Amino acid sequence: MAGQNVISLETIKVACQNCSLSALCLPMTLTPEDVTRLDNIIERNRPLHRGDYLHSEGDPFERLRVVTTGSIKTYSTSDDGSERILGFHLPGELIGLEAIENSRHRCSAKALETTLICEIPFDALEQLSHETPSLQHQLYRLLSREIGHETEILMLLGKKGADERVATFLMSLSERFKGRGFSASDFYLSMSRFDISNYLGLAVETVSRIFTRFQDEGLINAKRKHVQLLNLARLQEIADGNHHKGRSQRGYHS
Amino acid sequence: MAGQNVISLETIKVACQNCSLSALCLPMTLTPEDVTRLDNIIERNRPLHRGDYLHSEGDPFERLRVVTTGSIKTYSTSDDGSERILGFHLPGELIGLEAIENSRHRCSAKALETTLICEIPFDALEQLSHETPSLQHQLYRLLSREIGHETEILMLLGKKGADERVATFLMSLSERFKGRGFSASDFYLSMSRFDISNYLGLAVETVSRIFTRFQDEGLINAKRKHVQLLNLARLQEIADGNHHKGRSQRGYHS
DNA sequence: AGAGTTTATTGATTTAGATCAAGCATTTGT
DNA sequence: ACAAATGCTTGATCTAAATCAATAAACTCT
Numbered sequence: 388m389a390g391q392n393v394i395s396l397e398t399i400k401v402a403c404q405n406c407s408l409s410a411l412c413l414p415m416t417l418t419p420e421d422v423t424r425l426d427n428i429i430e431r432n433r434p435l436h437r438g439d440y441l442h443s444e445g446d447p448f449e450r451l452r453v454v455t456t457g458s459i460k461t462y463s464t465s466d467d468g469s470e471r472i473l474g475f476h477l478p479g480e481l482i483g484l485e486a487i488e489n490s491r492h493r494c495s496a497k498a499l500e501t502t503l504i505c506e507i508p509f510d511a512l513e514q515l516s517h518e519t520p521s522l523q524h525q526l527y528r529l530l531s532r533e534i535g536h537e538t539e540i541l542m543l544l545g546k547k548g549a550d551e552r553v554a555t556f557l558m559s560l561s562e563r564f565k566g567r568g569f570s571a572s573d574f575y576l577s578m579s580r581f582d583i584s585n586y587l588g589l590a591v592e593t594v595s596r597i598f599t600r601f602q603d604e605g606l607i608n609a610k611r612k613h614v615q616l617l618n619l620a621r622l623q624e625i626a627d628g629n630h631h632k633g634r635s636q637r638g639y640h641s
Numbered sequence: 642m643a644g645q646n647v648i649s650l651e652t653i654k655v656a657c658q659n660c661s662l663s664a665l666c667l668p669m670t671l672t673p674e675d676v677t678r679l680d681n682i683i684e685r686n687r688p689l690h691r692g693d694y695l696h697s698e699g700d701p702f703e704r705l706r707v708v709t710t711g712s713i714k715t716y717s718t719s720d721d722g723s724e725r726i727l728g729f730h731l732p733g734e735l736i737g738l739e740a741i742e743n744s745r746h747r748c749s750a751k752a753l754e755t756t757l758i759c760e761i762p763f764d765a766l767e768q769l770s771h772e773t774p775s776l777q778h779q780l781y782r783l784l785s786r787e788i789g790h791e792t793e794i795l796m797l798l799g800k801k802g803a804d805e806r807v808a809t810f811l812m813s814l815s816e817r818f819k820g821r822g823f824s825a826s827d828f829y830l831s832m833s834r835f836d837i838s839n840y841l842g843l844a845v846e847t848v849s850r851i852f853t854r855f856q857d858e859g860l861i862n863a864k865r866k867h868v869q870l871l872n873l874a875r876l877q878e879i880a881d882g883n884h885h886k887g888r889s890q891r892g893y894h895s
Numbered sequence: 896a897g898a899g900t901t902t903a904t905t906g907a908t909t910t911a912g913a914t915c916a917a918g919c920a921t922t923t924g925t
Numbered sequence: 926a927c928a929a930a931t932g933c934t935t936g937a938t939c940t941a942a943a944t945c946a947a948t949a950a951a952c953t954c955t
Contacts, residue, residue, distance in 0.1 A: 463792050466881070471796055485792070487785035493792060513781065517774050527767065530784035531741030537791050538717050538739070538747060542725050544798035545842035549912065580933065588799035590913050595934055611921080611933085627720070803942065834903060844943050849904055865903085865951075902951070909944070920933070925926100 417521050425522065428511040432503045441482065441496035441504070448486035450506040454478050457502025458577045462585075463494045472586040475499070475578055477560075479567050483509075484533050499577040544588050547628065552587040553597045554625035557607070561616055572616040671775050679776065682765040686757045695736065695750035695758070702740035704760040708732050711756025712831045716839075717748045726840040729753070729832055731814075733821050737763075738787050753831040798842050801882065806841040807851045808879035811861070815870055826870040 417425070432455055435441070441452060444464060452459075459476040473494050476482050486492040487509065516523040543555055565571035576583075584594040601607045606622055608615040616622060671679070686709055689695070695706060698718060706713075713730040727748050730736050740746045741763065770777040797809055819825035830837075838848040855861045860876055862869040870876060 463796070465796070469800075471792075471799055473792060473795055484785055485789040488782045488789060493789045513778065517771070517777060520771050523771060523777065524767065527780065527784065528742045530781065530788065531738055533788050534784065535739040535742055535747045537794070538725075538727060540791070540795065541727055541798070542717070542719070544795070545725055545839070546723075579931095585799070591933080592914080592935085593912060596912095599934070833901095845903080846905085846944080847942060850942095853904070896955105898954095900951100900953075902949100904949070905947085907944105907946080909942105911941100911943085912939105913941085914937105914939070916935105916937085918933105918935085920931100922931070923929085925928095 417519075417525065421519050421522055424515055424519070425512075428508060428515065430506040430508070433506060435498040435502045435504065437498055437500050439498045439502075441498070442492045443495045444492060446492045448483060448490045448492050448509065450483065450508050451512065452482040452496075453505045453507070454480055454482070455503035455505055458499045459496050459502060459504075460499055460578060460582060461494045461496045470585065472582050475560075475582075475586070477563050477567065478569075480563075481529070481533075484530055487530075499582075549587075549589055549593050550597055550625055551628050552589060553583075553594060553601070554622045556583065556587060557614070557616060558619075558622055558626045561619065572619060574614060576612045576614055671773075671779065675773050675776055678769055678773070679766075682762060682769065684760040684762075687760060689752040689756040689758065691752055691754050693752045693756075695752070696746045697749045698746060700746045702737060702744045702746050702763065704737065704762050705766065706736040706750075707759045707761070708734050708736070709757035709759055712753045713750050713756060713758075714753055714832060714836060715748045715750045724839065726836050729814075729836075729840070731817050731821065732823075734817075735783070735787075738784055741784075753836075803841075803843055803847050804851055804879055805882055806843060807837075807848060807855070808876045810837065810841060811868070811870060812873075812876055812880045815873065826873060828868060830866045830868055 430450070435457070441459065442448075454476050456478055458478075459482060461473045461476065461482065462470045463473055464470055476496075482496055482504075483492070485494065512522075512526075516526050543552055547555065560574065560576075561571045564574050578586075580591050580594050580598075584591040587594065598607070598609050601622075602609055606616070606618045606625075608617055684704075689711070695713065696702075708730050710732055712732075713736060715727045715730065715736065716724045717727055718724055730750075736750055736758075737746070739748065766776075766780075770780050797806055801809065814828065814830075815825045818828050832840075834845050834848050834852075838845040841848065852861070852863050855876075856863055860870070860872045860879075862871055
């Protein structure tokens with residue numbers, strides 16, 4: 388995009404020995420030297436098993452984490468002990484950005500399956516970013532992007548019906564997998580129906596019913612945790628609220 | 642907190658001639674010199690009238706904005722023309738952080754009443770932050786804080802009932818006003834019931850009914866847009882989900 | 896100041912999705 | 926390999942909040 392020393396994501400991947408450093412590299416504007424320095428502070432491929440904690444709410448924040456393979460859920464626990472799922476993190480995605488403010492984590496994180504993560508000590512990253520304007524810029528962008536995500540979630544929870552939520556969820560996973568070179572229409576749902584329903588603000592029963600209905604309608608093929616999306620276009624329509632023949636939530640014009 | 646040159650928020654306020662620069666200063670760790678430099682790039686007190694746009698979705702992003710007096714709503718428009726309110730911005734609060742990623746605004750912003758804003762060219766701020774580690778750190782924190790807010794909204798929209806949502810909304814305004822030296826229990830609701838309901842993911846009628854019920858129960862005194870909170874403690878209980886005698890949404894334990 | 900428009904309230908009715916209840920399937924642990 | 930526990934699905938019922946409908950109050954504009 389901007390600078391003169393633009394390098395490709397491919398180059399990065401090689402330079403980083405396939406570590407998911409690319410999470411730090413939206414459209415990439417770091418020089419090869421920057422990447423090397425970045426590469427030096429990354430701690431690589433720590434393995435986790437299903438149910439392992441990365442951190443709990445209130446833990447001191449020391450490092451950002453990038454999922455290499457597997458998946459992580461982040462959640463917040465309320466007084467009465469009930470959880471609220473905040474998000475699912477797939478390969479290439481970052482965890483911990485919310486913790487910079489107070490050097491404390493504001494949520495817990497747990498592995499949903501066997502997972503590898505890379506870790507980046509934030510002190511070092513911040514220091515490096517001070518010496519490296521392009522990296523500083525990337526970090527601002529990265530944080531900003533995360534803020535932008537909120538829009539979608541507000542849309543989802545604020546005005547979408549149950550079908551739309553589930554379809555949106557599936558399409559979101561699809562696109563995120565695709566973006567990382569996995570199949571966009573055939574993947575493994577590492578999270579439980581319970582987690583999904585919690586994340587979508589629905590009851591488990593509702594999610595389960597919608598899965599079976601989508602199945603009956605030939606939109607998906609869900610065998611337990613393995614899901615195939617058979618009709619991406621239709622799912623996208625549903626996600627967008629074009630329900631049967633153009634249904635939508637109550638309009639609202641200023 | 643950290644550094645040796647910590648100065649108080651009071652000092653800042655004076656240094657900035659009461660401009661709401663303090664939005665950039667969570668617990669403050671900028672030196673007086675930093676503040677002066679920051680001060681120099683800020684464009685002060687641009688006036689807006691009710692209904693004026695600050696920017697629309699897709700507009701190029703050039704400056705961060707801080708509300709000095711008045712209030713702003715941010716919202717996103719979907720294909721069918723319906724709006725989704727993303728947030729309300731009170732004095733001292735920042736607008737535009739979501740736009741850094743692509744140098745384009747991801748939402749629209751409109752003044753809810755007569756409003757003054759300060760503007761900070763982002764290029765200059767970024768440049769300055771590069772020369773000023775403490776400012777760089779503040780910016781990371783600021784962005785991170787915004788990401789952390791998401792938690793609360795997810796809680797609100799994901800598991801709270803209508804009463805809880807309205808109570809949470811009122812308490813949130815109360816605290817934000819209090820934090821800026823306004824009354825915590827007596828304020829002006831610059832946004833319409835429509836905006837409130839949209840933000841809370843409820844129907845206008847529902848919000849209206851809850852306002853009148855809260856009124857009947859002696860919790861608030863709402864004359865149109867002027868609201869008095871008469872029983873903060875009880876409102877907080879309701880916001881937390883301690884409805885009549887300990888009601889709560891379906892629990893969920895991992 | 897009064898007609899017209901927007902915004903808010905209140906009531907009646909409907910409905911999407913939650914809750915309750917029960918039965919299967921799948922994993923886990925010994 | 927078996928029992929126990931956990932997670933998933935399906936059906937019946939209930940309810941919170943949406944929708945529909947109508948009125949009333951508050952701004953706007955000339």
